[in-house]
Amino acid sequence: MENHNFVTAYDFKLHTCFPLLRSVSDVRPPALTSISEPLPFFDGTTRLYICYLCPYAQRAWITRNCKGLQDKIVLVPIDLRNRPSWYKEKVYPLNKVPSLEHNGKVLGESLDLIRYTDANFEGPSLFPSDPAKREFGEQMISHVDTFTSGIYSSYKGDPVEQTSAAFDYLENALGKFDDGPFFLGQFSLVDIAYVSFLERIQLVFSEIFKHDITTGRPKLVTWIQEANKIDGYKQTKVDKEEYLKAFKIKFLA
Template sequence: MATSVLDVRPPALTSISEPLPFFDGTTRLYICYLCPYAQRAWITRNCKGLQDKIELVPIDLTNRPSWYKEKVYPLNKVPSLEHNGKVLGESLDLIRYIDANFEGPSLFPSNPAKREFGELMISHVDTFTSGVYSSYKGDPVQQTSAAFDYLENALGKFDDGPFFLGQFSLADIAYVSFIERIQLVFSEFFEHDITAGRPKLATWIQEANKIEGYKQTKVDKEEYLEAFKIKFLA
């Protein structure tokens, strides 16, 4: 997997940042460092080895430049990808688009059984994340037990690697940025280890953390936990 290029994090653009030279032939991925949706596209870019092909453009979503909505992406959210004179959005669509339309190792297997299961896992991710997030106002440990058990069982489908489809793929990318944050929150605020009694999930997290293309995108722990407190625990 092409992940050896060091990814330097540029400063986030704000309301006082000058507009970029839009649609000048440069391919740009607009993200926010705290956003798990944007992180999906960032991971895909890195794992394809596209650091020199797709410019990373971080946006401060708490103080975003007005030109982003006006000139780049009318929905005014991240991620978005400026490519070939158009702008595309929606993270699950973007990871497929980047994988299919750029050079680098394929992040989705050709094996029909794996493709079918990969599509199933990707289609389930919104159900998983919304269920976990809605539990934060209740009893998260109890309410999310079945959701984590679902992942544990899914990780037993193929035995040729520690990931959902054996090898690291778009199915893992769909989940990993969310699991990263959920694990932090459960440990910090609910004093619970989501991998307890789930050895496959524990191995999945451990092995994902060895992948450079993902490691380079990981969220700042303290910054994220502070943002979480403001959003969910205020």
């Protein structure tokens, strides 16, 4: 009963404080390829270049959605397996995603982009003002690359055994604040930094390694459940079969 009351109260707060998290709508345009015509670059349009399979790009996409910026930031998906040459030549010399074309310049790196989007566009703030939460949030964002690299490196060994401590770290972190189910209580950039990777990791462990990463981790269970109620994230979720096919080619070949 206590858990039910907590979630109900949290749901009310989420609707009240972050209405755009649940009211966004989006359409997935087809990915551009090597035969796609160049866009009218630097014409004043703000564009977010992504790849539907890429968890780094998904971070920026989620942030755009949860800020309610679908009409402000145009989504431009790129097929990284058959990318247009003009993307590297005219847009982003590093030739990867995500990148953001804004105010006559192009910015990259997913963690930088989610911060930039939150700070430079309208919409609900995705990082709290509370000093304790900001400090812990920065700590968690700094840890995310360590977390993901550790998980990925386990795929050639014993993933279940090798990753137990990494998932326990997240379970403990989710207990830091008690005013909501997310890392900082309310949904924030910290959750965005992790959610696209955990989406894929959970899928791989379930389908490939036949293991449930949430077993014995009730806070992680709740975190995943609550994240999946947020339209701004749900609309970005990777295609299961397409991702598993790509994973097998990359890691299990």
